[in-house]
Amino acid sequence: MRVLKFLLQKELRQIFRDKAIIRVLFIMPMIQLLILPLAADYEIKNINLGVVDHDHSEYSRKLVNKIISSGYFRLKDYSPSFEQGLHAIEKDKTDLILEIPAKFERDLVKENEATLLVAVNAINGVKAGLGGAYIQGIIQGYNQDVRMQWIQFPRINPQPTIEVTFSDWFNPNMNYRVFMVPGILVMLVTIIGSSFASNNIVREKEMGTIEQINVSPIKKWQFILGKLIPFWMLALVVLTIGFTIARVVYGIVPLGHYITIYIFASIYLLAILGLGLLLSTYAQTQQQSMLVSFFLTMIFNLLSGLFTPIESMPAWAQMITKFNPVSYFIEVMRMVVLKGSGLSDIRYHILAMLGFAIFFNSWAILNYRKRSG
Amino acid sequence: MENSNKNNSVTNSSPIKDGSKVITAKELTKRFGDFTAVDKISFEVEKGEIFGFLGANGAGKTTAMRMLCGLSMPTSGSATVAGYDVYNQNELIKKNIGYMSQKFSLYEDLTIRENIKLYAGIYGLSDARIKEKTAQLLEELHMQGEEKTLVRALPLGWKQKLAFSIAIVHDPAIVFLDEPTGGVDPITRREFWTLIYQASEKGITVFVTTHYMDEAEYCNRVSIMVDGRMDALDSPANLMKTYSAKSMDDVFLQLARKAVRVE
Numbered sequence: 001m002r003v004l005k006f007l008l009q010k011e012l013r014q015i016f017r018d019k020a021i022i023r024v025l026f027i028m029p030m031i032q033l034l035i036l037p038l039a040a041d042y043e044i045k046n047i048n049l050g051v052v053d054h055d056h057s058e059y060s061r062k063l064v065n066k067i068i069s070s071g072y073f074r075l076k077d078y079s080p081s082f083e084q085g086l087h088a089i090e091k092d093k094t095d096l097i098l099e100i101p102a103k104f105e106r107d108l109v110k111e112n113e114a115t116l117l118v119a120v121n122a123i124n125g126v127k128a129g130l131g132g133a134y135i136q137g138i139i140q141g142y143n144q145d146v147r148m149q150w151i152q153f154p155r156i157n158p159q160p161t162i163e164v165t166f167s168d169w170f171n172p173n174m175n176y177r178v179f180m181v182p183g184i185l186v187m188l189v190t191i192i193g194s195s196f197a198s199n200n201i202v203r204e205k206e207m208g209t210i211e212q213i214n215v216s217p218i219k220k221w222q223f224i225l226g227k228l229i230p231f232w233m234l235a236l237v238v239l240t241i242g243f244t245i246a247r248v249v250y251g252i253v254p255l256g257h258y259i260t261i262y263i264f265a266s267i268y269l270l271a272i273l274g275l276g277l278l279l280s281t282y283a284q285t286q287q288q289s290m291l292v293s294f295f296l297t298m299i300f301n302l303l304s305g306l307f308t309p310i311e312s313m314p315a316w317a318q319m320i321t322k323f324n325p326v327s328y329f330i331e332v333m334r335m336v337v338l339k340g341s342g343l344s345d346i347r348y349h350i351l352a353m354l355g356f357a358i359f360f361n362s363w364a365i366l367n368y369r370k371r372s373g
Numbered sequence: 374m375e376n377s378n379k380n381n382s383v384t385n386s387s388p389i390k391d392g393s394k395v396i397t398a399k400e401l402t403k404r405f406g407d408f409t410a411v412d413k414i415s416f417e418v419e420k421g422e423i424f425g426f427l428g429a430n431g432a433g434k435t436t437a438m439r440m441l442c443g444l445s446m447p448t449s450g451s452a453t454v455a456g457y458d459v460y461n462q463n464e465l466i467k468k469n470i471g472y473m474s475q476k477f478s479l480y481e482d483l484t485i486r487e488n489i490k491l492y493a494g495i496y497g498l499s500d501a502r503i504k505e506k507t508a509q510l511l512e513e514l515h516m517q518g519e520e521k522t523l524v525r526a527l528p529l530g531w532k533q534k535l536a537f538s539i540a541i542v543h544d545p546a547i548v549f550l551d552e553p554t555g556g557v558d559p560i561t562r563r564e565f566w567t568l569i570y571q572a573s574e575k576g577i578t579v580f581v582t583t584h585y586m587d588e589a590e591y592c593n594r595v596s597i598m599v600d601g602r603m604d605a606l607d608s609p610a611n612l613m614k615t616y617s618a619k620s621m622d623d624v625f626l627q628l629a630r631k632a633v634r635v636e
Binding site: 002003005006007009010013014017018207208209211212213214215216217218370371372 | 442443444445446463464465467468470472474476477478479480481482483487490491492494495496497
């Protein structure tokens with residue numbers, strides 16, 4: 001234990017002496033937490049709309065106005081012909097064309113029926129899909145407005161309508177940030193955990209200082225713990241800063257207990273740091289360890305359920321997420337922050353994470369060689 | 374670890390008695406694939422000796438030394454260091470040796486005092502002993518007042534002397550020095566050898582590799598490695614006699630010219 005004390009002392013001194021690392025450790029999470037939740041969300045806004053209006057009637061103007069005032073669309077192009085409208089799409093000026101045929105108003109009034117054409121640029125699939133759906137919804141609403149205006153509904157509605165009432169549980173205002181901020185926090189501590197510790201060991205390899213350690217009677221577990229504990233503490237500090245920002249800036253206060261999150265986070269960090277340490281026992285240069293940990297964290301984050309729901313992934317990908325520690329933490333975060341889950345609700349997550357922690361750390365200790373072959 | 378805390382000097386645990394062999398190597402060999410870096414070397418080093426390990430670049434000196442220190446696994450042959458077997462008692466060997474690698478390997482971002490404290494702590498010295506040792510070491514190195522200087526800021530000669538002093542901070546039975554004076558000016562080299570003699574007087578066996586033939590003459594015995602083999606082993610005076618050479622330089626050139634291996 002005494003040896004460990006000396007190692008920890010050394011490690012903490014080195015970390016706090018490296019001003020660049022400290023800056024990265026504390027400023028990076030703050031900036032990310034302040035920018036990402038405000039900028040990156042699922043909602044598609046600012047869809048550039050091109051209108052080809054052959055009708056120039058009151059009805060067509062009303063329709064366009066309704067679309068623009070929805071807030072999702074920006075009128076970027078107003079072309080006299082479809083060809084010219086298409087040209088605007090080709091030049092990336094617009095994402096979507098709404099073509100209103102020449103006899104739109106007349107047909108609508110006379111025939112009770114009119115057709116519209118919506119052409120979508122599907123290069124960005126999400127934007128195209130959602131944009132198309134939004135505009136369809138708005139047109140349907142417009143349709144209702146017209147009906148209301150024209151027809152006095154009889155006592156008994158000839159067309160039965162089913163009205164759906166939504167009740168959004170756990171996140172009643174559908175506040176996107178409440179959903180996103182905890183996830184981004186997970187991403188942050190994951191990046192810190194997986195790359196800082198592994199780079200640290202590999203740096204000792206590059207500098208040659210590990211040789212002096214390897215020729216001493218230090219035990220392997222002492223060395224690994226000496227690396228693990230400081231970064232474990234740092235990551236918990238960063239998590240705390242993150243929660244403070246979430247509370248002060250976004251007003252996010254977990255419904256459950258902070259202690260539940262910290263208990264899980266402590267185990268989670270052991271697992272992630274273990275993975276980082278494992279990488280470092282294989283990597284010879286910081287470049288190698290950076291590349292591999294970058295690759296892994298990217299996959300982990302994209303398959304974590306942070307950006308896309310795990311439930312809508314294909315079955316094989318859902319299997320992969322079972323082996324992804326990040327997805328457990330994202331889920332736990334949302335359960336505790338939004339639903340107020342307690343320790344007993346996340347017991348399986350804790351067990352799984354303990355498994356990860358033991359697995360990665362034992363492998364790291366086994367693979368760390370004080371003597372080369 | 375806890376056991377060695379009680380002893381201020383870990384040397385106590387070594388089973389080596391005075392006048393006996395602290396290092397024995399028998400047909401010690403290291404191969405990397407087809408390449409034989411160290412080819413069946415056999416030798417013995419006595420307690421308290423200053424044993425010089427000479428050879429051109431790539432002759433296999435460092436590889437041989439790394440095997441003895443438990444940093445590299447031998448391919449075949451046998452060796453004991455401080456009475457322990459290099460194959461399966463390598464962690465016990467590590468308690469009883471000091472090592473200074475060719476590449477400077479103290480922590481550059483720690484101060485002189487912090488480096489001393491770290492290694493003294495790793496080898497299980499008590500707090501009181503660490504304090505005592507630090508003061509003694511700073512005095513010997515004439516570095517009083519510099520203890521809060523980052524090692525990074527020191528001139529190479531100082532770094533090397535500090536590295537040596539830290540390598541023997543736990544009073545090991547043997548200290549292995551891999552080209553300790555490479556790139557160091559002649560005055561500092563002299564001072565360095567004074568430190569080596571002081572260590573030797575304290576009973577520490579010194580195993581040192583070098584390129585400098587004047588340094589070879591400071592050794593009690595020297596061995597000369599050529600292409601992984603040990604081609605000569607004797608006192609400098611006897612070697613000069615055997616090869617009817619005027620200087621160690623001459624002896625070395627006669628032997629090293631036979632080398633076919635280039636670095």
